[in-house]
Amino acid sequence: MKRRWITYLVLTLMAVLLGYPILWLIFSSFKPSAEIFASVRLLPKSFTFSGYVEGWRSTSQLPFSTYLLNSAKLVIPTVLLTCVSSVLVAYGFSRFSFPGKRAWFLVMISTLMLPNTILMIPRYILFKNLNVLNSYVPFYLQAAFATNPFFSYLLIQFFRGIPHELDESATIDGCGRMRILVSIILPLARTPIISVALFQTMWTWNDFFNALIYIDTVKMYPVSLGLRLAIDADTAVNWSKIVAMTVVSIAPLILMFLFLQRYFVAGIATSGIKG
Amino acid sequence: MAQKHRLERYHGYLYIAPWLIGFLVLTLYPFVTSLFYSFTKYDIFSWEFAGLKNYVDIFTKDKIFANSLRRTLIYTVIAVPLKLAIALAMATLLARPLRGIGLFRTVYYVPSLLGSSVALSIIWKYLFKSDGLVNMLLKVIGVTGPNWLGDYHITFWTMVLLPMWQMGSPMVIFLAALKTVPEELTEAASIDGANPIQRYFGITLPMISPVIFFNIIMQTIEIIQLFTPAYIITKGGPAKSTYLYALMLYDTSFRDFKMGYASALSWVLFVIIIAFTLLLFRKSSSWVYYKDGEGL
Amino acid sequence: MKRVLILTLCAVMLLSPFSFAQAEGTVTLRFSWWGGDSRAEATLKAIELYETLNPNVKIEAEYSAFSGYYQKLITQLASGNAPDFFQVDQGWVAELNARGDAFADLNGFDAIDPASIPQTMLDDYCIKDGKLVVLPLGYNGTVILYNKTLLADYLDADGELKDLTWERFEEIGADLHAKDPEAYMTVAVTDGYVRYFLKPILEQITNDISVKDDYTLGFTVEQMTQAFDEFKKVFTSGAAQPYAESVVYDSLQNNALWLNGKIGAVPLFFSNIDGEIANLTDFDWGVTALPKMEGAQTSGQEVCPSLMVAINKNVSETQQAEAAKFIQWMLNDPEAVKLLGTQRGVPASEAALATLVENDMLSDIMTKAIEISSASVGFKNGDYEMDSSINSIFVENMEQVIYDVASSADAAQQLSDALAGRLAEMKQ
Numbered sequence: 001m002k003r004r005w006i007t008y009l010v011l012t013l014m015a016v017l018l019g020y021p022i023l024w025l026i027f028s029s030f031k032p033s034a035e036i037f038a039s040v041r042l043l044p045k046s047f048t049f050s051g052y053v054e055g056w057r058s059t060s061q062l063p064f065s066t067y068l069l070n071s072a073k074l075v076i077p078t079v080l081l082t083c084v085s086s087v088l089v090a091y092g093f094s095r096f097s098f099p100g101k102r103a104w105f106l107v108m109i110s111t112l113m114l115p116n117t118i119l120m121i122p123r124y125i126l127f128k129n130l131n132v133l134n135s136y137v138p139f140y141l142q143a144a145f146a147t148n149p150f151f152s153y154l155l156i157q158f159f160r161g162i163p164h165e166l167d168e169s170a171t172i173d174g175c176g177r178m179r180i181l182v183s184i185i186l187p188l189a190r191t192p193i194i195s196v197a198l199f200q201t202m203w204t205w206n207d208f209f210n211a212l213i214y215i216d217t218v219k220m221y222p223v224s225l226g227l228r229l230a231i232d233a234d235t236a237v238n239w240s241k242i243v244a245m246t247v248v249s250i251a252p253l254i255l256m257f258l259f260l261q262r263y264f265v266a267g268i269a270t271s272g273i274k275g
Numbered sequence: 276m277a278q279k280h281r282l283e284r285y286h287g288y289l290y291i292a293p294w295l296i297g298f299l300v301l302t303l304y305p306f307v308t309s310l311f312y313s314f315t316k317y318d319i320f321s322w323e324f325a326g327l328k329n330y331v332d333i334f335t336k337d338k339i340f341a342n343s344l345r346r347t348l349i350y351t352v353i354a355v356p357l358k359l360a361i362a363l364a365m366a367t368l369l370a371r372p373l374r375g376i377g378l379f380r381t382v383y384y385v386p387s388l389l390g391s392s393v394a395l396s397i398i399w400k401y402l403f404k405s406d407g408l409v410n411m412l413l414k415v416i417g418v419t420g421p422n423w424l425g426d427y428h429i430t431f432w433t434m435v436l437l438p439m440w441q442m443g444s445p446m447v448i449f450l451a452a453l454k455t456v457p458e459e460l461t462e463a464a465s466i467d468g469a470n471p472i473q474r475y476f477g478i479t480l481p482m483i484s485p486v487i488f489f490n491i492i493m494q495t496i497e498i499i500q501l502f503t504p505a506y507i508i509t510k511g512g513p514a515k516s517t518y519l520y521a522l523m524l525y526d527t528s529f530r531d532f533k534m535g536y537a538s539a540l541s542w543v544l545f546v547i548i549i550a551f552t553l554l555l556f557r558k559s560s561s562w563v564y565y566k567d568g569e570g571l
Numbered sequence: 572m573k574r575v576l577i578l579t580l581c582a583v584m585l586l587s588p589f590s591f592a593q594a595e596g597t598v599t600l601r602f603s604w605w606g607g608d609s610r611a612e613a614t615l616k617a618i619e620l621y622e623t624l625n626p627n628v629k630i631e632a633e634y635s636a637f638s639g640y641y642q643k644l645i646t647q648l649a650s651g652n653a654p655d656f657f658q659v660d661q662g663w664v665a666e667l668n669a670r671g672d673a674f675a676d677l678n679g680f681d682a683i684d685p686a687s688i689p690q691t692m693l694d695d696y697c698i699k700d701g702k703l704v705v706l707p708l709g710y711n712g713t714v715i716l717y718n719k720t721l722l723a724d725y726l727d728a729d730g731e732l733k734d735l736t737w738e739r740f741e742e743i744g745a746d747l748h749a750k751d752p753e754a755y756m757t758v759a760v761t762d763g764y765v766r767y768f769l770k771p772i773l774e775q776i777t778n779d780i781s782v783k784d785d786y787t788l789g790f791t792v793e794q795m796t797q798a799f800d801e802f803k804k805v806f807t808s809g810a811a812q813p814y815a816e817s818v819v820y821d822s823l824q825n826n827a828l829w830l831n832g833k834i835g836a837v838p839l840f841f842s843n844i845d846g847e848i849a850n851l852t853d854f855d856w857g858v859t860a861l862p863k864m865e866g867a868q869t870s871g872q873e874v875c876p877s878l879m880v881a882i883n884k885n886v887s888e889t890q891q892a893e894a895a896k897f898i899q900w901m902l903n904d905p906e907a908v909k910l911l912g913t914q915r916g917v918p919a920s921e922a923a924l925a926t927l928v929e930n931d932m933l934s935d936i937m938t939k940a941i942e943i944s945s946a947s948v949g950f951k952n953g954d955y956e957m958d959s960s961i962n963s964i965f966v967e968n969m970e971q972v973i974y975d976v977a978s979s980a981d982a983a984q985q986l987s988d989a990l991a992g993r994l995a996e997m998k999q
Contacts, residue, residue, distance in 0.1 A: 018386055145297020
């Protein structure tokens with residue numbers, strides 16, 4: 001009983017430490033621009049919703065909802081394709097032995113190690129030749145072909161923890177390799193796969209540079225670009241609007257996490273894995 | 276029958292095909308061109324062959340390179356272990372099925388959801404400017420705080436705190452891993468008389484060692500190439516104190532138009548990261564336990 | 572099997588015809604610029620009006636924030652996917668012209684008549700290698716904006732602050748800060764200290780620009796040392812907010828002291844005046860010229876085109892010709908001018924400026940600032956002075972002086988060496 005009390009104390013302390021700045025950000029979205037920077041107070045002197053009202057109206061004929069909707073169109077297929085491709089690749093690397101496996105694995109990891117700055121122009125030219133610029137297709141293609149090995153490698157590590165005996169007994173029962181993946185591996189790897197979906201959602205949603213480079217038409221801008229339209233070096237910036245729309249743009253992510261976090265409870269649903 | 280068996284050996288390729296095709300079609304070309312350009316003088320619009328000149332210049336003439344590399348390596352060596360230690364500690368706390376734990380998990384994760392948006396810069400400055408929140412709190416307990424983002428001796432260390440605040444991704448991965456540790460094992464050890472700390476270090480950590488290893492590798496690769504936080508919050512300053520490698524690369528290519536030189540800088544970094552990674556892989560066999568008994 | 576399928580798919584995409592079908596006679600133009608909300612709103616209205624007047628033209632607006640714009644433009648130019656016409660910054664023109672070969676010669680279009688733009692501006696900024704490569708959408712100049720309420724004790728009989736010297740500027744600053752420890756005479760952002768303090772001081776000493784168009788330096792190490800010494804006094808006198816405190820702010824709008832009316836005077840481009848004081852209505856504001864050194868022949872003030880527009884030379888002639896028509900319309904047509912206001916600075920075209928004055932669209936303080944700016948004697952910006960790699964060398968060494976990492980003499984030597992090195996690279 002006493003130990004639980006201490007746990008809660010530590011949890012609360014950490015929550016304040018990590019969460020206070022975010023709380024400040026949320027309250028700041030109800031402040032006028034000048035107050036955000038001029039005072040250290042948490043609560044606004046008086047609540048104003050103008051940041052939300054003006055921010056939602058956004059610029060020029062396009063309400064902020066356009067950008068949210070675009071982000072959804074960009075993110076959902078990207079995430080689904082990432083899950084499918086990285087599961088297949090991870091299964092290949094973790095459950096098969098084939099000539100060249102070790103070498104290909106190292107090649108895969110090493111593709112993360114060259115800075116993006118230098119790859120951007122050749123990649124842009126490549127997508128131009130594929131005639132898919134100014135669309136979300138570059139994102140879909142990269143997801144479908146598991147270009148980011150982070151996800152495949154993550155799943156490899158988890159798949160390898162699932163005992164081979166389960167596959168073997170299924171093989172004896174006459175299951176094909178695909179069947180084993182779907183009916184044995186996938187249910188046991190639900191949590192890591194959810195992690196993959198979570199990360200890809202978050203990263204694609206927040207991705208500024210790739211969106212900037214690949215998408216030209218403002219009507220197709222995702223949230224990350226729409227958010228920055230209000231910022232300009234030449235004119236006075238309406239920060240209250242930016243903070244308000246930042247809150248709006250991360251709200252779906254927070255809700256998603258709140259919903260998904262229950263899959264990360266320890267000690268439940270592990271009964272299937274008996275080593 | 277023998278024919279089928281030979282084909283069977285290549286069955287795995289069918290599954291890794293998405294990545295393999297993506298590699299050949301989408302990744303290989305940018306890699307090869309950048310390697311090629313690293314031997315040229317290339318200003319984005321035209322190029323001429325330069326032999327090894329870029330590489331020679333990097334190691335003999337470039338003072339900025341040495342400074343940036345040193346700072347980046349120090350940053351990586353300090354930030355990665357700290358970030359992972361905090362992520363693992365938080366995940367361990369959050370793995371318990373307590374009432375209201377979901378809310379805590381969410382609060383711990385939200386800083387990471389901000390990614391590198393402009394809001395990050397607003398928050399960081401609110402906390403760390405000389406009359407910001409942190410120094411106000413310090414004043415309450417009678418301490419005069421330093422100028423966290425303006426004193427060029429200190430800014431670097433203030434920026435080291437950032438990955439620790441945004442440690443959500445490795446934390447979630449640890450959470451997912453802790454879930455796979457069968458309770459029967461820890462219970463059995465408990466019956467054998469192991470105390471909680473012994474159980475944690477003796478059973479739980481070895482069980483999730485592949486995932487710890489994954490996080491070490493991925494965070495090293497990520498932080499050594501860290502770009503946006505420095506770009507957004509400090510612009511590499513003051514007095515170049517947070518001029519990390521990726522920022523230098525960006526300036527070299529898109530500000531100075533020295534794309535050939537930047538390519539060479541990138542390949543130098545590539546070799547450094549590879550060396551780091553291979554070292555980690557080599558060391559890993561002594562502490563990472565895979566259930567399937569294979570290496571790597 | 573799957574691999575074959577996907578490869579075929581890729582091949583099909585590669586070979587698929589490049590352009591898409593278009594309605595007969597309709598021209599679609601892509602126009603890119605950077606800028607905030609209000610600029611986008613005004614420009615889109617102008618585009619809409621133009622499309623109604625010219626039903627055969629459709630203009631795709633591609634606007635974004637400044638951050639990342641140049642990088643994207645370069646990527647697009649390098650891969651032949653740049654918009655038909657685009658906004659460029661003055662500091663990019665020489666480099667893009669030399670390397671990118673991206674600009675069409677605007678003299679080659681019947682539609683474009685640059686007569687309404689002052690010839691000196693065209694000569695100084697728009698004509699490169701005999702070609703008219705860009706047109707200015709607006710121009711801008713540096714002035715000092717000051718808070719009459721805060722500086723009440725220091726104003727002259729007319730209630731103004733005129734003919735400032737650096738000495739006087741620092742004197743006021745020291746006194747102001749002594750009376751009110753929270754208040755400072757001035758502040759700028761990092762680049763601002765180079766542009767509004769260090770370079771004007773240097774120009775006033777040398778009576779020349781810092782980096783000349785023939786890739787040589789306009790100053791000696793001794794002169795630069797003197798400039799650094801003078802520049803440092805802005806801080807040591809207590810006139811400027813300590814650099815280590817202000818360095819975290821990207822703009823005045825983030826600086827609590829500015830927002831609370833605790834800063835006496837800031838140098839800035841006059842088109843920003845209205846925006847910077849929009850929320851500071853409790854105070855009275857005035858404008859004046861930059862401080863001068865004793866006996867200086869030049870003001871060190873900039874008067875230059877702020878934003879420029881160029882036509883992409885690598886698109887079809889029809890596209891280019893239609894883009895030219897639109898640009899000319901945007902520059903001079905009274906209706907367009909009224910919609911665009913001062914969103915891209917004060918119109919460079921005399922006709923456009925007249926329209927704004929007629930329609931009472933300039934604030935009094937802005938009008939005054941334009942007068943001060945026109946009356947000043949200064950130099951044009953050099954072709955390479957505003958290049959961001961050159962600028963970053965200035966910033967780096969200026970910070971060394973401010974933080975006392977290097978002495979003025981050492982920093983001046985390092986600065987000259989680094990500039991010479993970079994200029995040699997650029998010259999090739």
